[in-house]
Structures are given as C-alpha cells and as structure tokens.
Amino acid sequence: MRVFVPGDSAATSIGADEVAQAIALHDPSLEIVRNGSRGALWLETLVEVETPTGRIGYGPVTPDDVESLFDADFLKAGAHPLLLGKIDAIEWLASQDRITFARVGIVDPSSLIDYEAHGGLVGLRKALLLTREEIIDEVTESGLRGRGGAGFPVGLKWRTVSQTINAEKYICCNADEGDSGTFADRMLIEGDPFTLIEGMVIAAIAVGATKGIVYLRSEYPHAISALQRAINVARANSVLGSQILGTSYEFDIQIRIGAGSYVCGEETAMLESIEGKRGVVRAKPPVPAIEGLFGLPTVINNVLTLSTVPMILAEGAKTYKAFGVGRSLGTQVFQLAGNVARGGIVEKAFGVTLNELVHTYGAGTLSGRPLRAVQIGGPLGSYFSTAQLETSMDYESLLTAGGMLGHGGIVIFDESVDLAEQAKFAMEFCAFESCGKCTPCRIGSTRGAETIDLIIRGVKVDENKKLLLDLCEVMTDGSLCAMGALTPLPVKSAMINFPEDFTGAPK
C-alpha cells in the first residue's frame, strides 16, 4: 500500500515531515512515497492514498489529523472532513494544461523507474534517432522561448551554439530563481528532477556539448540534494556519462551552488559566478552562445525551458504549439504568491487572463480584504491595478500593458499595500543587489530610493516625481543588464497605476 506525503520544501515548511512521521509511526508497514507537490499549495500537506480507482487525496493535513485519518480508514478512501476525493478530478488541477509540470507531484522524484513509467526518456530516445539539425528544427518549430524571463527563441540560441566549431561546449542551466513570487524551478527540481536532466542531455546532443552545469541557489538546499540524488541515479543508469543509453554520446552534469546574490541570475553574471569570480555582469557582445563559460560556446537556459524540451521531442512540436496565442506558444507555469487564498502552480496555455489566475485559481486574497495590486514578473516586474485584470497573459500583451512576464511569478496584494513603499523597496533592492559595474544601476538605485522617500515625506512632491521619472529613464536606457534597466518598471507602474499613493499626504 503506497501513501504519498509530499517532500517538497513548501509542504515541509508547514509540517509535511511531521505528517509523514506520524503516519509511519502509526503503521510502519506502509510504503510512504515522498513525492513532489501537486502545486496546490493551499492544500498542503496533501496526503494521497493509492486505491484501485486512482489516487485519493486528503488535505490540508496536519500531524494532529493523522489519528483521525486512520480512524476514518483513509487507506480505503474513508469519509473524513479533509477528504478531497480523486485528485485528478479536482477542478483546480484538472482544468490546467500540465505539460512542463506533467509529472510533478505524481512521480517519486528519486526513482528513474517511476519516471520512465510516466513517459520519461521517450523524448531523449527519439532525439537519439535524429540528427542534431533535426532536433534543433523540432525545438525551433515548437516556438519555445526562454522561460527565465527574456523570452529568447530557444531554437535560435541552440543553432548558434551548434554552428560553433569548438570541441568543448557547455550547457548551463540557470536555476538561480531569485525573483520573489517564483518557485516553479524549485518545485520542478524537487518533484521531477529527471525531466531537467533529460532536457539538458537533449540540448547537449543537439549542440555537441559534453559538459553541463546547473547553477542552483543556496536558498534551495532541498532542491540541491534532490537534483544531486537524481544525477547519481542517472549516471548509474547511463542517462548521463560516457555512453548515453548505449550510444557514443557523452555528457555529464555538475551542480554549482550560488551564494545569495540576486544579480547572478543574470546570465553573464552567472557565468562569472560559476567561474568562481565576483558576479559582475559582462558586456555583450560576445554573446554566451559564442563565448560563454570559460570562454567556450554555451547554451544558457532556464530550468523550465530545458524541462519542456523532453515533451516537445516526445509529443512533437505541433502538439506543443497548439497551445498559446500569437508568438507566445505553449504553456506558462504561473506561480500564484503573496496574499492569495489558493496559491501555487497554475500551468496554463498563454492567453489566460490575469483575472482567471487571480480569481478563478487564486480565489482572491488570503486576508479576505479587497485586492488592490498584482506584481507580475518578480521584483523587476510591474504593479498592475484591478482595472487591468483582463490583461491576456502572454509576452506581447504584457509588454503592451507596460509590464513583462518575467519568470511567471504573480504576487497578490490586498488593500493594505502602500505602492510608494513598494516602489521604494524596488530601488532599495536594486541598490542592495547591484553588481556595481554600471553607474545608473549602482548610484541611480540609491538616489531613487532617497527621492521616493522625499515624496513619501511630502517634500517638493511634484519636483521629485519629475526627477524620479528622469532617473528612471537614465536607468532604463543606460544600464548594462536587466537589473538596472528594469528596476524602473515597478517604480513607474506604481506611480502611473496608483497615483494616489504618491501625493506626499500623510497616510
């Protein structure tokens, strides 16, 4: 009899380990699988039991509920106030388009056998029958764009690296998910790490790389151990190593751990950090595809990007691009965060509205107080007002609306939020995390925080607002990377969409 108790660190942060211990203590004969999270974090700890008719869920379970679950005979799907019924039938999950997250929460993340039983390695096996060109054509055809935030076409990047003549090339996976409000990379690595490994192997074959690096944040210790365990299993089963699945292809992956720097999520700062140096941004060109890690051609992709590749190879580009709208094809793994009643992972085709995400899935605020603002795309993303809830969630529509998709994080705020304080925080965060290479970011962020402080205190409000907008323009146009160039986005959107918070009047 198998019982599933998520080992995902969001679930363990509210007691999943204690729930698992209580179940094991009560019945030591049970096999407890520590799966990833289904993504419905408002139901954690979500305990599932395997029954002849499918997996039945109970949640949110606390350690104190365990006795009563046994009393209710939950192993046979007995009635209990926390009974949710068949997990696959829960509307919140069933209505999603789970592609990248298809296996997360379902499989045992440490088992390659379980991974294969759920469609794993099909994409890699197909790729091994194709030429390098054909793999890149398939990825190009799918329309997949970089999910880290920049949205660069993946096929184009891979082709550039593929056409370089160096004998040594790198695949670098950017898992430095530092944006507040985002946790999809972490959950995927903890819940389905073999998908990322498979995606990296396919990328390596396509461009002719033999070495892979995953740059993973130190703030994610559980993801680090989950990925290392999966890499060891992959090596032992020839998914990594010198003869991948019995072919002559060679590829291996090493994890490099970050050290608490946000700017190291910027791709060139990440390369510097992997090289063991200060995480200072590099000027481009040369682009990393030509001169990347240790000066060699390097594919840099986000966790979600690489983890989507196996499905594209397995099911075909046409299946993938049937999802989405315009030039935003496929699905996006949205993350509902902050003051939200039903937070977690919502993977939907591009084109879903902000309102559907915030209200249909998020069910409004956690506090129950009226919704006031939504920040989309992390600390460098715009603050949207409730008047903008009908915005379509795709790369182009968000740009038109004065925002950006970023890594798909959606942070919800109730009426207690003060947007002038949020704008000031955006500047302070930039000042704290700036690598210091270029002046608009290094100095501008500090001056920006000071200027917003003057506005909050009611000092020469109109003059300082004008000055702040001018400073934002300098930072946008004069910064080397997105850190300085996009910090004005939350600041300006807060000023434009919430002018009533910038009057300097006492609050």
Added chain:
Amino acid sequence: MKFTPWSQDVALALLATLREEKGPVLMALQLMQKEFGYVDPACVGLIAHFFNKSRADVHGVLTFYHDLRTTPPLEHQISICVAEACQAVGVRTLAKEAKARFGDMVNDSFCFGNCALGPTAMVDGKLIGRATVGKIESAFQ
C-alpha cells in the same frame, strides 16, 4: 548547528578536494564556511596561495556574496525573507518583532521559493512557512 573549530590543517585538506575544479575560488570559500561556520580571514591568503590567485581576487569574491560571513556564527541562524511576496503577508511586522526578540541572530534574506505560504523564515537550516515569532523559536535546533 555544529561546526569544526577553525584549523588550517583541516582547511588545507578540504582545499585539496577542489584541486581538479575549474574556477574554484567561490567553491573554496563556500567549503570553508560549511565546515567552520564562517570564512576565517586567514583563508584569504591560504586560498590565494593554494590556487595561485592574488589575495585581491579572493578578497573580492569573499566580499561580493551575501552568503559569506567572516565572523563566527551566533547560536542560531535566522533568515527572514523580506521580499515582495512575504511583504504582502505582513513580513515587515514579523521582521521587526523577530529582531526585537532575537537581535543580531536575525538576517534579511530575499526569497526561499515558498511564496504561496509566506511569511517564510529559514531557522538553523529548516524552512518555516506561515512563520511567526513562536514558530521560529520552536524551530531552534
């Protein structure tokens, strides 16, 4: 958390495990901190000499990264996420209360990827969701 008291011999033995690594300086500093709880100032010269770098190279890396500390850690390590998603659920108040209660043991952090169950704290290596001062205290190892 238990750490080894600073020892140059232990440090050198650990550095030797990184001999084959490309770009080893950050890894070396992280390894020192993992073992001793902090990077002793003596590590700068040691690492520079071991990997044929300048002291300035090593000092530059040591002072760039927020994770790295040069003084021994206090009894407990409390990091509280003060980024936007946790701000939306009241971390500004929690951080103030925690600092009043636990003083210098509290550090600001930016995001543990637990943004739907905030406010979030990391206490002696354990992640705490829906954090309160009481939950932080009961998580002390």
